[in-house]
Amino acid sequence: MQELAIEVAGRSYPILIGDKLLDDAAVLERCVAARDVLVVTDETVAPLYLERVLRGLAGRRTASIALPAGEQHKTLAGVAPVFDALVAARLNRDACIVALGGGVVGDMAGFAAACYQRGIDCVQVPTTLLAQVDSSVGGKTGVNHPGGKNLIGAFHQPRAVIADTATLQTLPARELRAGLAEVIKYGLLGDLGFLVWIEQNLDSLLALDSRALAAAIRRSCAAKARIVVADERELGQRALLNLGHTFAHAIETATGYDTWLHGEAVGVGMLVAADMSARVGWLARPDVQRVRTLLARSGLPVEAPKIGADRARKLIGIDKKVRDGRLRLVLLRNLGDALVTDDYPADALNATLSAHFDGAGT
Amino acid sequence: MQELAIEVAGRSYPILIGDKLLDDAAVLERCVAARDVLVVTDETVAPLYLERVLRGLAGRRTASIALPAGEQHKTLAGVAPVFDALVAARLNRDACIVALGGGVVGDMAGFAAACYQRGIDCVQVPTTLLAQVDSSVGGKTGVNHPGGKNLIGAFHQPRAVIADTATLQTLPARELRAGLAEVIKYGLLGDLGFLVWIEQNLDSLLALDSRALAAAIRRSCAAKARIVVADERELGQRALLNLGHTFAHAIETATGYDTWLHGEAVGVGMLVAADMSARVGWLARPDVQRVRTLLARSGLPVEAPKIGADRARKLIGIDKKVRDGRLRLVLLRNLGDALVTDDYPADALNATLSAHFDGAGT
Numbered sequence: 001m002q003e004l005a006i007e008v009a010g011r012s013y014p015i016l017i018g019d020k021l022l023d024d025a026a027v028l029e030r031c032v033a034a035r036d037v038l039v040v041t042d043e044t045v046a047p048l049y050l051e052r053v054l055r056g057l058a059g060r061r062t063a064s065i066a067l068p069a070g071e072q073h074k075t076l077a078g079v080a081p082v083f084d085a086l087v088a089a090r091l092n093r094d095a096c097i098v099a100l101g102g103g104v105v106g107d108m109a110g111f112a113a114a115c116y117q118r119g120i121d122c123v124q125v126p127t128t129l130l131a132q133v134d135s136s137v138g139g140k141t142g143v144n145h146p147g148g149k150n151l152i153g154a155f156h157q158p159r160a161v162i163a164d165t166a167t168l169q170t171l172p173a174r175e176l177r178a179g180l181a182e183v184i185k186y187g188l189l190g191d192l193g194f195l196v197w198i199e200q201n202l203d204s205l206l207a208l209d210s211r212a213l214a215a216a217i218r219r220s221c222a223a224k225a226r227i228v229v230a231d232e233r234e235l236g237q238r239a240l241l242n243l244g245h246t247f248a249h250a251i252e253t254a255t256g257y258d259t260w261l262h263g264e265a266v267g268v269g270m271l272v273a274a275d276m277s278a279r280v281g282w283l284a285r286p287d288v289q290r291v292r293t294l295l296a297r298s299g300l301p302v303e304a305p306k307i308g309a310d311r312a313r314k315l316i317g318i319d320k321k322v323r324d325g326r327l328r329l330v331l332l333r334n335l336g337d338a339l340v341t342d343d344y345p346a347d348a349l350n351a352t353l354s355a356h357f358d359g360a361g362t
Numbered sequence: 363m364q365e366l367a368i369e370v371a372g373r374s375y376p377i378l379i380g381d382k383l384l385d386d387a388a389v390l391e392r393c394v395a396a397r398d399v400l401v402v403t404d405e406t407v408a409p410l411y412l413e414r415v416l417r418g419l420a421g422r423r424t425a426s427i428a429l430p431a432g433e434q435h436k437t438l439a440g441v442a443p444v445f446d447a448l449v450a451a452r453l454n455r456d457a458c459i460v461a462l463g464g465g466v467v468g469d470m471a472g473f474a475a476a477c478y479q480r481g482i483d484c485v486q487v488p489t490t491l492l493a494q495v496d497s498s499v500g501g502k503t504g505v506n507h508p509g510g511k512n513l514i515g516a517f518h519q520p521r522a523v524i525a526d527t528a529t530l531q532t533l534p535a536r537e538l539r540a541g542l543a544e545v546i547k548y549g550l551l552g553d554l555g556f557l558v559w560i561e562q563n564l565d566s567l568l569a570l571d572s573r574a575l576a577a578a579i580r581r582s583c584a585a586k587a588r589i590v591v592a593d594e595r596e597l598g599q600r601a602l603l604n605l606g607h608t609f610a611h612a613i614e615t616a617t618g619y620d621t622w623l624h625g626e627a628v629g630v631g632m633l634v635a636a637d638m639s640a641r642v643g644w645l646a647r648p649d650v651q652r653v654r655t656l657l658a659r660s661g662l663p664v665e666a667p668k669i670g671a672d673r674a675r676k677l678i679g680i681d682k683k684v685r686d687g688r689l690r691l692v693l694l695r696n697l698g699d700a701l702v703t704d705d706y707p708a709d710a711l712n713a714t715l716s717a718h719f720d721g722a723g724t
Contacts, residue, residue: 077439115516153479
């Protein structure tokens with residue numbers, strides 16, 4: 001088992017990473033301090049892991065709720081049944097929510113924990129690679145609004161995170177690959193050594209080698225934690241985490257959020273950002289190719305959907321990341337060295353959008 | 363104009379209190395830093411004050427929404443239109459919500475501000491005495507659940523509070539009196555001098571003398587701020603603010619929240635708490651009578667509804683204030699000196715509940 005301590009807002013919580021952690025009663029025993037627990041999961045994950053978690057919580061007063069699976073249920077109305085379950089189980093401020101599932105479950109359950117009686121404990125048990133990497137650090141919780149993703153939410157740090165790599169055995173291969181896109185992101189944006197490690201260990205990761213997966217998760221979480229902590233000192237570092245996300249946002253919005261997985265869109269978004277970084281004169285062309293190769297080897301798409309450059313421009317224009325009318329982008333000075341900037345030629349952005357979204361190819 | 367600086371979580375915000383503040387453009391100019399503003403109000407307050415506030419915000423990009431008036435709309439679903447309005451107006455993280463209305467509007471708008479893009483600014487413009495006194499300090503926001511009041515919410519400190527005593531001229535007399543109950547609470551729980559001041563100035567307060575009102579609001583807010591700050595040092599002082607509230611909760615739940623105003627229930631609840639404090643041997647009988655007289659002079663009810671002691675016992679038993687199965691109550695050692703305790707004879711509680719809720723009189 002690997003362990004990472006995340007320091008945030010004057011306290012610390014552990015991320016436990018390893019194989020078959022959910023079969024180890026001592027792990028849940030250690031992470032869940034509360035006597036009263038609501039396990040929030042979804043209808044896909046419940047049949048796979050709910051019983052195991054409830055067994056690990058034996059001796060406590062437990063209740064559970066399985067939400068319908070899917071991002072389309074991640075709405076304000078969709079989180080109401082969690083509040084109903086908390087009230088029905090008569091849980092009070094000392095209770096704890098255990099969020100068992102992917103990012104949608106984690107975001108919704110975490111948001112419910114943030115709001116129920118103005119904040120109760122939450123232990124995150126992410127069962128997708130994306131959630132293990134991305135939701136374990138940062139404390140972002142929330143739901144979507146028809147007007148935009150994650151527009152309604154709260155910061156709520158978990159009490160602990162349990163990332164059981166064994167749960168990835170039941171994850172559809174496509175979702176595993178989407179999670180790898182975020183792992184690659186952490187290499188690309190700040191750690192060339194990690195990027196090289198991913199290139200070298202990609203086959204093990206795709207083969208679900210638990211040791212390789214645990215290492216990738218730990219390094220990704222550690223990288224994210226460094227950035228989030230730096231951002232608490234108001235250095236604006238957190239925006240780096242959006243590498244690829246502005247373009248991904250355009251793809252997801254244009255295609256309705258149900259064609260592309262988030263990680264897939266982020267993968268292509270990073271390639272678009274790399275390409276633009278080359279057009280601006282920062283990244284060498286072979287490095288763009290290296291990004292493309294790694295994404296392709298990971299089984300991720302490397303071609304953006306041809307939604308049209310005009311549409312893409314509009315869609316990134318209404319992104320939350322716009323401040324004072326200038327579009328700040330996360331670009332790459334080098335592999336492993338990202339920056340946030342609005343200081344680039346407008347032509348470079350236009351050419352990039354045309355190349356990727358008009359169908360002219362990269 | 364009176365001004366009170368509230369220090370919380372490392373920053374400070376002002377409470378401005380005075381007559382006709384909404385007619386003073388400099389006040390809104392000073393309090394609302396954002397360029398983009400959504401004014402959230404309700405259908406009762408909108409015709410009275412919305413135009414005035416929008417005029418005070420001239421030069422900014424403004425939108426407004428008037429929610430249906432009434433506590434029954436203070437639900438998770440009821441706050442959705444505020445998010446819709448924020449999105450429709452394309453407001454981003456730099457935007458500000460101005461909450462114009464009573465406690466319900468303040469709670470809902472504050473909660474929306476806490477959650478929109480994980481937190482935007484909120485300026486509270488309370489237009490009821492209860493809200494001016496009670497919601498200005500503490501940062502509690504939220505909505506009700508069928509299972510209990512304020513079960514869903516967040517802590518979100520306002521950027522500023524503007525308490526215009528002129529708005530109390532349009533407040534129904536009954537609501538003014540209900541607000542006075544909370545003012546009296548601050549005297550009772552911690553400041554005998556203030557209690558005496560209220561006794562001496564009650565006629566001016568009931569006659570809506572703006573100078574007396576401003577003084578009462580300022581002293582109440584200052585008292586609450588002292589308690590909230592003490593509580594941040596984990597002294598558990600905040601529970602003192604619940605003086606009268608446990609019994610009020612039983613009254614409100616039994617009568618369905620639409621017969622008794624919250625302040626009215628709190629008034630009777632404080633009398634019940636005072637009576638029990640006398641039964642325990644702390645408060646002198648004449649002091650209980652003094653509380654009753656002050657409430658009666660304020661035009662507040664002094665008889666609890668006869669819901670039955672058994673029902674009352676059950677209703678206070680499921681209150682949020684129960685920890686580890688023991689019911690902690692806020693009682694009075696003396697006028698102006700409250701304490702939180704679960705160390706009292708069960709008989710004293712039973713006799714108190716019988717006396718007030720079975721119809722045997724006090």
